[in-house]
Amino acid sequence: MKQTVDQPNIAAIVNGDSHEFSKLVETYKHMVFTLAMRTLKTREEAEEVAQDTFVKVFKSIKHFKGDAKLSSWIYRIAYNTCLDRLKKYKKEMQNRPMEEINAFEVAEIQNALTGMIQKERLELIKKCIDQLLPTDAALLTLFYFEDKNLNEMAEVLEMSANTAKVKLHRARTRLGVIIKEQLEPETIGSYGQG
Template sequence: MAKIEDQHYINLILNGNPNAFTTLVDRYKDMVYTLALKMVTNKEEAEEIAQDTFIKVFRSLEKFKGESKFSTWVYKITYNTCLDSLKKSKREKKTSYIEDFSEHQVKELESVLDTIDEKERNQVIQDCLEELPNDEAFLLTLYYFDDQSVDEISKVMNNSVSNIKVKLFRTRKKLASILKERLEPEIVEYYESERR
């Protein structure tokens, strides 16, 4: 059975059936929580942000015009709710010192990651994301784990497509630097020796 479109449930809610909102919450709760956790890195705070996000989504549902996907709209509300929370607590994760990496080095490290099994690779990337500033971890989560396009991310983060491309490139370089430090040196050495 095909998944019923989000718009169907939105219409039910707008026509006086608030119980239909449960389906939308079930559909997006994991995504919202995961994104919030990437930004605030505190489970309780992420749960609070997820609740606030769904309250905002419910209250402003009539403002959703369908100009973008519903998931993109929910991402945007999640992102803005996270930013509000970070401003309130006036804290930001520490930024790692990152050396400059060439595009070639970034591609090499991504190739090394391809040699690791998927579960281990995802865990390595998740661990490294924690060392990035909140907005950069959020950006990479949208792009790599949630398969959002650059266009969709630009709507979520209120930035131009070209700006998102630049941020994505720079953030990938930072992630590559962190990965290089974290990956077992012999894996990197093995791969580099194979390339010679």
């Protein structure tokens, strides 16, 4: 297993070094909490899942071989912990039916988003992602907020890169529908009037 400079010392953690484990938690806590929050939608559950994730990381770190990035390995544990939580409580997530969006509407949505300042765009995306199913929310969080590429997303979510690409496309389309519903009519424009 290769040790990179920015990673906590895995061997030390395996041998019980609590300082190195604290470094690991400090390095990845925001990433884990963000993923949990996007998937579970509530702060309390996201905090519990983040804690559960780091307990699982601590218990299974001896099995980390370094074949994947440490961040991807921790993401996978966090994502699976989120899914376990959803199954445990049998939450019913609202699934929006995929609506047809024509090319003009997509262009109008993209133009409206381009016109917004970066902060407003990110806040809108976060708000809309909260309305998606857990897998869609996880994919879009990894894509928009963690800057993961397709291979990294596929590794975290345990799917092929092609499957991740298709699911990401569908999630972005669903997100587009929700964004369209959220935007003020005057922001999108007065297409169809007149």
